[in-house]
Amino acid sequence: MNIGIIGGGASGMMLASLIKTKDKVTLIDANAKLGKKLLLTGNGKCNFTADDFTDLHNIYNNDFARAIYKKYDRDSFLSFMKSIGIEPKLEWHKGRGYYYPNSNKSTSVYYALLDKIKANGVNIVYNAKVINIESDNNKKTSDNDKNATNYIVETETDRYVFDKIVIATGGMSYKNTGSDGSVYKILEMLKHRVVKPLPGLVGFAHNDHDLKGLKGVRVDAKVIATIYDKDSKILKEYIETGEVQFNENYVSGIPMMDMSRYINRYIDDGYKVELRLNLYDREDIYDYLVKRRENLYYKKAQDFLCGLLPDELANVIIKRTQNEMHNDTSNRRGELCEPEVENLTNGFLKSLVKYITNFKIGNISLGNFDNAQVTLGGVDINAVNVDTLESKIYKGMYFTGEVLDIDGRCGGYNLQLAYSTAVLVSHSLM
Numbered sequence: 001m002n003i004g005i006i007g008g009g010a011s012g013m014m015l016a017s018l019i020k021t022k023d024k025v026t027l028i029d030a031n032a033k034l035g036k037k038l039l040l041t042g043n044g045k046c047n048f049t050a051d052d053f054t055d056l057h058n059i060y061n062n063d064f065a066r067a068i069y070k071k072y073d074r075d076s077f078l079s080f081m082k083s084i085g086i087e088p089k090l091e092w093h094k095g096r097g098y099y100y101p102n103s104n105k106s107t108s109v110y111y112a113l114l115d116k117i118k119a120n121g122v123n124i125v126y127n128a129k130v131i132n133i134e135s136d137n138n139k140k141t142s143d144n145d146k147n148a149t150n151y152i153v154e155t156e157t158d159r160y161v162f163d164k165i166v167i168a169t170g171g172m173s174y175k176n177t178g179s180d181g182s183v184y185k186i187l188e189m190l191k192h193r194v195v196k197p198l199p200g201l202v203g204f205a206h207n208d209h210d211l212k213g214l215k216g217v218r219v220d221a222k223v224i225a226t227i228y229d230k231d232s233k234i235l236k237e238y239i240e241t242g243e244v245q246f247n248e249n250y251v252s253g254i255p256m257m258d259m260s261r262y263i264n265r266y267i268d269d270g271y272k273v274e275l276r277l278n279l280y281d282r283e284d285i286y287d288y289l290v291k292r293r294e295n296l297y298y299k300k301a302q303d304f305l306c307g308l309l310p311d312e313l314a315n316v317i318i319k320r321t322q323n324e325m326h327n328d329t330s331n332r333r334g335e336l337c338e339p340e341v342e343n344l345t346n347g348f349l350k351s352l353v354k355y356i357t358n359f360k361i362g363n364i365s366l367g368n369f370d371n372a373q374v375t376l377g378g379v380d381i382n383a384v385n386v387d388t389l390e391s392k393i394y395k396g397m398y399f400t401g402e403v404l405d406i407d408g409r410c411g412g413y414n415l416q417l418a419y420s421t422a423v424l425v426s427h428s429l430m
Helices: 008-019 038-044 062-071 072-081 107-120 181-189 254-268 284-295 311-327 344-355 412-430
Strands: 004-006 024-028 088-093 096-101 123-125 129-137 150-153 159-162 164-167 195-199 205-206 218-228 233-247 250-252 272-279 359-361 374-379 397-399
Touching: 004 008, 004 150, 004 205, 008 024, 008 038, 008 062, 008 107, 024 159, 038 107, 038 164, 062 412, 072 088, 072 311, 088 129, 088 250, 129 181, 129 254, 150 164, 164 412, 181 195, 181 374, 195 254, 218 254, 233 254, 250 254, 254 374, 311 344, 344 359, 397 412
Parallel strands: 004 024, 004 164, 024 123, 164 397
Antiparallel strands: 088 096, 129 150, 150 159, 195 374, 205 250, 218 233, 218 272, 233 250, 272 359
């Protein structure tokens, strides 16, 4: 029996390293090297799974994904990594645990997988972009399976015939790694519904003039996203916390990337989405600022927030507060920002509280696939058997990893998904 694996990314490599069969296995990839996106993971350190899987509510298509994770969980993945020579290391950052190879190098994981693939006798075909897949449901491929399907896989230069195929092409994230989404059109021709792909785990583009000078600024914040319905009533609200990173035309960081998974679908559907930051989350913020005014009475007003927030961001907040005070005629009785901190009025401090705790980022829009770490959308899971990951439409066609309409947050959840789906399919093929 001939088995074809289409795609040599994380899930394709894991499957090829796991597969234990005497059948002929061929791994086809469009690049000159496997695992291009895998090598970028965790900024080159390869964050391959997470510590906490007690609550999987943040995984899209939760029930389907939960069933897969439960079969092959984090501990299973860690054991697998050790079996191919990778010693896992747990690192903590802001209360979240991330697993990396002890070498701190994604190349370690890459070569460990590649060596195992070669040891398994898998035939690797490089620089072979798949341009078409056809099936022949009527052709008997074995005496024991009259319903078997032959799959004809065409690349730009060659033609392959497989008894079974695995679609492990990934989605459209990091396009320069070869994930261009072209397989979706092929699958749609094979009657598989594809949920519209959108960039996920990506920062937000913005057109907020106030933020143009914040390139390189980082700040810990609570990120709040509010989605409004057509009647301007609150439909949903999401909250993430962590380090936010500003650039000239976009805002990123782990909480923003995690947030993108929740709200990008709403943005794409035309809903109004408001994004704001709580930059200093404490209930007594006003009393704190009053005390700060007493302590820092000798400073210039423009330096009032120095040491509390990054200077560039503090300047934006002071400016927004000044503009509000100037435009609000009911508050113009000497309430404009004076040169010294001791002259800041209570009204000014109250306005300042609003801009510190509800710092709005205006005119946000979707980031792009070039910088996205995962694809939202993909092959509709309703046409996939959750127990085997085999297509319900075509016998002998399987799916792994990001090509499916499942995605997780930052921190190794998506690589865990790649592994868990690969194990499930490897067992289905044996």
